[in-house]
Amino acid sequence: MDDFYRENILDHYRYPRHKGHLEDPDIHYHDVNPFCGDEITLELKVEDDRIVEAAFDGKGCAISQASASMLTEELVGMTLEEVRQLNKDYIIDLLGIPIGPVRLKCALLPLKVLKAGVWGLEEWPE
Amino acid sequence: MTASTPTLQVAPMPTVAEIRKDFPILQQEVHGHPLVYLDSTASSQKPVQVIEAMDEYYRTIHANVHRGVHTLSEAATTAYEDARLKVARFINAPSTKEIIFTRNTTEGLNLVAYSWGRANLKPGDEVLITEMEHHSNIVPWQLICEITGATLRYVPITPRGELDYDALSQLLNEKTKVFAFTAMSNVLGTINPVAELVARAHAVGAIAVVDGAQSVPHLKTDVQALDADFLAFSSHKMLGPTGIGVLYGRKEILQAMPPFLGGGDMIREVKLSGSSWNDLPYKFEAGTPAIAEAVGLSVAIDYLNQVGMDWITEHERQITAYAWEQLQQIEGLRILGPDPERRGGLLSFIFGDIHPHDIASILDMQGVAVRAGHHCAQPIHDHYGISASTRASFYIYNSLDEVDRLVAALHQAKDIFSF
Ligand SMILES: Cc1ncc(COP(=O)(O)O)c(C=O)c1O
Numbered sequence: 146m147d148d149f150y151r152e153n154i155l156d157h158y159r160y161p162r163h164k165g166h167l168e169d170p171d172i173h174y175h176d177v178n179p180f181c182g183d184e185i186t187l188e189l190k191v192e193d194d195r196i197v198e199a200a201f202d203g204k205g206c207a208i209s210q211a212s213a214s215m216l217t218e219e220l221v222g223m224t225l226e227e228v229r230q231l232n233k234d235y236i237i238d239l240l241g242i243p244i245g246p247v248r249l250k251c252a253l254l255p256l257k258v259l260k261a262g263v264w265g266l267e268e269w270p271e
Numbered sequence: 272m273t274a275s276t277p278t279l280q281v282a283p284m285p286t287v288a289e290i291r292k293d294f295p296i297l298q299q300e301v302h303g304h305p306l307v308y309l310d311s312t313a314s315s316q317k318p319v320q321v322i323e324a325m326d327e328y329y330r331t332i333h334a335n336v337h338r339g340v341h342t343l344s345e346a347a348t349t350a351y352e353d354a355r356l357k358v359a360r361f362i363n364a365p366s367t368k369e370i371i372f373t374r375n376t377t378e379g380l381n382l383v384a385y386s387w388g389r390a391n392l393k394p395g396d397e398v399l400i401t402e403m404e405h406h407s408n409i410v411p412w413q414l415i416c417e418i419t420g421a422t423l424r425y426v427p428i429t430p431r432g433e434l435d436y437d438a439l440s441q442l443l444n445e446k447t448k449v450f451a452f453t454a455m456s457n458v459l460g461t462i463n464p465v466a467e468l469v470a471r472a473h474a475v476g477a478i479a480v481v482d483g484a485q486s487v488p489h490l491k492t493d494v495q496a497l498d499a500d501f502l503a504f505s506s507h508k509m510l511g512p513t514g515i516g517v518l519y520g521r522k523e524i525l526q527a528m529p530p531f532l533g534g535g536d537m538i539r540e541v542k543l544s545g546s547s548w549n550d551l552p553y554k555f556e557a558g559t560p561a562i563a564e565a566v567g568l569s570v571a572i573d574y575l576n577q578v579g580m581d582w583i584t585e586h587e588r589q590i591t592a593y594a595w596e597q598l599q600q601i602e603g604l605r606i607l608g609p610d611p612e613r614r615g616g617l618l619s620f621i622f623g624d625i626h627p628h629d630i631a632s633i634l635d636m637q638g639v640a641v642r643a644g645h646h647c648a649q650p651i652h653d654h655y656g657i658s659a660s661t662r663a664s665f666y667i668y669n670s671l672d673e674v675d676r677l678v679a680a681l682h683q684a685k686d687i688f689s690f
Contacts, residue, residue, distance in 0.1 A: 149632060149636065150629070150632075150633065150687050155687070155688070180644065181628055181643070181644050181645075182644070182649075182658040182659055183628075205626060205628075206626035206627075206628035206629045207626060207629045208628070208629070208632075248628070248632060251628060
């Protein structure tokens with residue numbers, strides 16, 4: 146149990162980083178998880194194919210919101226091509242917990258929104 | 272006088288401990304704790320009698336039903352039709368012609384919406400449902416209203432989670448052609464007064480369609496006393512297998528309705544120029560049915576009858592009243608829906624601002640299985656301004672000790688999220 150709700154996940158949930166909105170974002174994308182109603186909106190500012198600012202807003206469980214918070218921390222400085230390469234394992238490593246198939250959807254929603262916003266990839270990340 | 276006085280044979284009251292022995296799945300540990308299964312509203316577990324009957328059917332009887340004249344086909348047909356008779360008696364339907372086997376409640380409700388709706392609804396007509404419906408009693412009506420041009424209206428719910436009867440009086444009028452409603456809400460637990468609602472529908476000339484998915488497994492059901500025109504329910508929520516459900520329909524209405532699905536079994540004659548329909552109930556059962564599942568459902572009904580529907584209702588009432596008391600005492604926890612006296616055996620709640628998914632995950636780690644989400648009833652959650660809730664539900668095999676395990680696990684959730 147203490148494994149799943151690790152202090153760093155709860156910390157990101159309680160004190161999310163990069164939560165809010167950007168002025169004039171270059172990329173703005175929103176999606177929901179139809180199974181549970183969790184929502185994530187992601188906004189990015191991009192210069193020369195590199196992310197210079199990132200913000201998210203959303204509602205949902207600790208896993209989805211912590212995942213969004215952790216992901217936005219990593220995004221600044223990343224190139225769009227690097228974003229394309231991000232996958233399921235990247236998010237699992239970021240969260241640092243073992244995660245079953247249902248909760249995996251919670252964890253992956255922010256990455257799904259990111260890839261749909263940047264590259265138009267609508268599928269759940271593999 | 273030597274006449275013997277008749278002795279009343281009273282079956283001994285079952286105990287939960289005895290009942291639990293019949294449910295192999297409950298005898299396991301989850302994450303190192305004995306499983307506490309509090310998710311029967313979504314789907315119940317199956318007694319070993321049901322599992323073995325289906326196994327035995329496949330080992331000794333299976334063949335396709337109807338038309339075949341060989342021994343196995345006759346045996347399979349008999350088993351399938353016996354199940355239909357068992358179902359008819361269970362809900363006191365006057366005739367087996369009125370018992371249509373479907374896949375589940377959802378398919379039964381779709382059957383009514385499409386077959387009855389396409390033939391009977393037109394622009395200007397109104398379909399009335401309620402805001403406490405499961406999606407399966409909302410979406411088919413939305414679709415059929417789109418097709419026919421009829422208007423869909425919703426009876427609102429009060430803050431206590433009951434139907435708003437003042438609004439109902441306005442909304443149910445001579446334009447209403449069908450009133451479809453749930454007998455028991457799968458989120459609020461609210462038990463609706465079915466007979467009264469049916470009578471009100473009939474008074475304006477509307478037909479009454481009852482979603483019995485949550486009522487039939489838990490409350491004694493008599494379709495003649497209720498006077499319902501249709502009643503849909505699912506085997507998997509009443510100790511039976513998945514893959515089979517029942518639609519009861521009043522004979523005269525079924526006879527006048529066009530078929531739902533076309534194919535084998537449902538026809539009388541097929542000519543290239545057109546086809547004519549089989550008699551009831553086969554007109555509505557296209558293709559090879561779920562035969563083994565019908566056998567399983569039949570044995571599930573035997574099991575329910577043996578324990579007794581009155582015992583089941585009373586048992587759930589006691590557990591729910593106890594759970595209500597216990598949960599009310601947890602600071603920050605809010606139960607949705609009416610008081611225990613007016614609800615079935617389930618409690619949906621919100622707990623501080625802990626997301627239901629997180630609650631369910633923490634409970635699962637302590638072996639307690641509850642459901643989290645919108646429970647296929649988004650409009651109810653919108654009504655309360657929430658996106659999801661956590662639901663604990665009780666059935667024949669649950670005990671008061673399991674409520675204590677739930678409460679302890681909830682305290683743990685509170686500690687983890689420390690609010
Ligand atoms: C009130 C109600 N109606 C309909 C259904 C749909 O049942 P099924 O999924 O078996 O078709 C459910 C199941 O959750 C329910 O609780």
